[in-house]
Ligand SMILES: NC(=O)c1ccc[n+]([C@@H]2O[C@H](COP(=O)([O-])OP(=O)(O)OC[C@H]3O[C@@H](n4cnc5c(N)ncnc54)[C@H](O)[C@@H]3O)[C@@H](O)[C@H]2O)c1
């Protein structure tokens with residue numbers, strides 16, 4: 294198959310390598326000429342994935358129409374907050390009557406409109422329909438998949454046949470794809486877990502114990518469930534790879550950018566200080582605002598997300614918000 298990947302960050306490049314391993318022809322689009330120059334000459338992205346050499350057959354361009362020539366599958370892996378603009382350009386491409394499957398591996402919720410990524414794509418690409426937009430999500434760090442570490446993830450689409458097509462295209466002997474028709478739950482889990490991972494990082498930064506981190510992950514999961522249920526997700530998704538699986542990896546992994554942001558803040562940096570030395574995207578930062586807004590819109594309480602919001606955007610001290618969390622009214626565990 295001819296595959297076009299929109300986005301040359303660590304995850305786009307890694308998924309391109311998976312598809313190349315599976316025998317597909319991969320072309321990349323990036324907004325950055327500097328990235329085209331770097332990747333075309335060095336075939337690696339040392340700042341993001343040191344030591345990983347990408348195939349010579351990969352092509353890179355800033356011309357999206359050129360990258361999309363003959364595309365049978367399009368994989369979008371750009372930061373969530375630029376998804377709308379990237380899709381506006383993508384929409385100008387003429388697929389000549391044959392609508393390709395569009396796979397979205399971005400995790401996040403758009404600030405301002407509070408839309409999930411499949412909603413942003415569908416709104417901005419009029420010739421696409423929901424049967425052709427598949428979400429790829431689950432516990433995956435590019436640092437590991439690029440080294441072909443065993444991994445399992447979810448392909449979610451309301452149309453089961455499209456999810457199965459993506460399952461077949463991406464699966465191989467080191468990456469195993471499960472299908473789901475719960476795209477809402479899959480997208481919400483993959484987005485909100487990043488906010489909980491910032492909280493986990495804060496706990497690392499202040500030197501909290503394992504008990505505290507286990508409590509955070511479990512109660513973070515309860516928040517994701519509560520929001521997901523209110524927005525129409527299937528509750529079984531929360532216990533699966535896109536739910537608990539991804540929450541665990543992002544809260545605990547040394548590779549997690551969201552955990553890293555939290556850890557720096559826990560050690561005393563401000564958000565703008567952390568952002569000034571981050572080389573990669575930490576989606577939990579914008580998603581914290583959108584998750585809070587989404588929850589407010591359906592009258593769902595997300596105490597941990599709200600606490601992270603206070604620390605990130607209102608300069609509250611971690612110790613203060615943790616005390617507030619601990620001192621809330623006592624209640625039964627299963628109340629969500
Ligand atoms: N890295 C991972 O391990 C991983 C795993 C699963 C999901 N994801 C998700 O994939 C998405 C992309 O993350 P990543 O790790 O590949 O990115 P990254 O942090 O490695 O790099 C970001 C990339 O965004 C692109 N970019 C920046 N500004 C842009 C703009 N204005 N227009 C278009 N492109 C722009 C650049 O090409 C840059 O390389 C995120 O939503 C992330 O949560 C990442």
Ligand SMILES: O=P(O)(O)OC[C@H](O)CO
Pocket residue numbers: 400431432433434487490539542543548549550551552574575576
């Ligand atoms: O490195 P993070 O924290 O952005 O997480 C990346 C992936 O979402 C983990 O599945």
